[in-house]
Amino acid sequence: xxxxxxxxxxxxxxxxxxxxxxxxxxxxxxxxxxxxxxxxxxxxxxxxxxxxxxxxxxxxxxxxxxxxxxxxxxxxxxxxxxxxxxxxxxxxxxxxxxxxxxxxxxxxxxxxxxxxxxxxxxxxxxxxxxxxxxxxxxxxxxxxxxxxxxxxxxxxxxxxxxxxxxxxxxxxxxxxxxxxxxxxxxxxxxxxxxxxxxxxxxxxxxxxxxxxxxxxxxxxxxxxxxxxxxxxxxxxxxxxxxxxxxxxxxxxxxxxxxxxxxxxxxxxxxxxxxxxxxxxxxxxxxxxxxxxxxxxxxxxxxxxxxxxxxxxxxxxxxxxxxxxxxxxxxxxxxxxxxxxxxxxxxxxx
Numbered sequence: 401x402x403x404x405x406x407x408x409x410x411x412x413x414x415x416x417x418x419x420x421x422x423x424x425x426x427x428x429x430x431x432x433x434x435x436x437x438x439x440x441x442x443x444x445x446x447x448x449x450x451x452x453x454x455x456x457x458x459x460x461x462x463x464x465x466x467x468x469x470x471x472x473x474x475x476x477x478x479x480x481x482x483x484x485x486x487x488x489x490x491x492x493x494x495x496x497x498x499x500x501x502x503x504x505x506x507x508x509x510x511x512x513x514x515x516x517x518x519x520x521x522x523x524x525x526x527x528x529x530x531x532x533x534x535x536x537x538x539x540x541x542x543x544x545x546x547x548x549x550x551x552x553x554x555x556x557x558x559x560x561x562x563x564x565x566x567x568x569x570x571x572x573x574x575x576x577x578x579x580x581x582x583x584x585x586x587x588x589x590x591x592x593x594x595x596x597x598x599x600x601x602x603x604x605x606x607x608x609x610x611x612x613x614x615x616x617x618x619x620x621x622x623x624x625x626x627x628x629x630x631x632x633x634x635x636x637x638x639x640x641x642x643x644x645x646x647x648x649x650x651x652x653x654x655x656x657x658x659x660x661x662x663x664x665x666x667x668x669x670x671x672x673x674x675x676x677x678x679x680x681x682x683x684x685x686x687x688x689x690x691x692x693x694x695x696x697x698x699x700x701x702x703x704x705x706x707x708x709x710x711x712x713x714x715x716x717x718x719x720x721x722x723x724x725x726x727x728x729x730x731x732x733x734x735x736x737x738x739x740x741x742x743x744x745x746x747x748x749x
Contacts, residue, residue: 429720648730648736652730659722662715665714667693671700674706686699
């Protein structure tokens with residue numbers, strides 16, 4: 401009995417440790433933020449450096465752009481992408497392929513022998529290949545065709561072979577006689593009644609009118625369906641529960657955007673479009689957005705030349721737990737769930 405209790409105690413501690421490890425992993429993923437930062441310079445030298453890290457650089461993604469776009473992914477400091485290729489193996493493989501190609505060419509040059517058994521140079525081999533006749537060609541003429549072989553011959557008294565002449569009397573010599581097929585075709589044409597052009601015209605016209613009528617009927621049905629759908633969605637929009645669901649969705653979406661936006665933002669630049677009017681409009685837009693950037697974006701105008709340069713520095717973080725809480729607030733709201741059921745046609749509006 402004591403042994404059984406000890407075994408159950410050990411199994412319980414193991415299960416508790418596994419559950420604790422799973423809970424710790426879930427909390428780490430949800431609560432440890434993903435940090436990002438970016439630095440860029442747009443002057444004579446242009447470069448952009450972006451970095452995303454998680455859990456004390458356990459996962460690190462680095463993106464750089466100077467002359468070309470480069471991406472690096474590291475896990476625990478180990479480069480995962482792009483993978484480094486071993487240059488030594490590539491050099492050995494290339495040298496081995498060159499050596500095999502050289503051996504093959506040498507064997508191809510030395511394996512040709514002449515009649516006496518001696519090796520022949522490559523030039524003599526080419527001349528020999530060009531002078532050889534094509535396979536399957538002969539100079540002997542064909543003595544007799546199949547038709548001549550099948551045709552019987554008769555010998556005259558002198559011993560010479562004569563061919564059989566065709567029977568002239570078996571052929572018809574009447575010029576007024578017509579073949580049977582042509583006579584049948586003429587009789588068929590004479591028996592067929594000619595179609596009246598007016599009847600065919602009215603048949604085509606009635607067919608076109610029926611097609612136009614079918615198309616108009618289909619357009620009317622589509623218009624009626626569109627009107628019904630418009631009235632249905634308008635009835636849904638006019639309900640107070642729908643307005644409340646949309647208000648909740650927009651509020652939570654704003655919370656998500658505020659959480660994702662960078663915590664630190666510094667932009668400094670000199671802007672000149674070459675047109676004083678358009679440059680002034682850009683500066684006016686900067687002034688209108690001052691409550692949002694609070695002086696973190698500073699631009700200096702250049703009203704004379706077309707010129708642009710600047711620097712960018714930003715930092716931020718994203719916590720998956722915060723995004724999950726906002727999503728749960730949206731999904732657990734009864735008005736939102738009711739609107740989803742109505743849009744899925746599972747509940748009447």
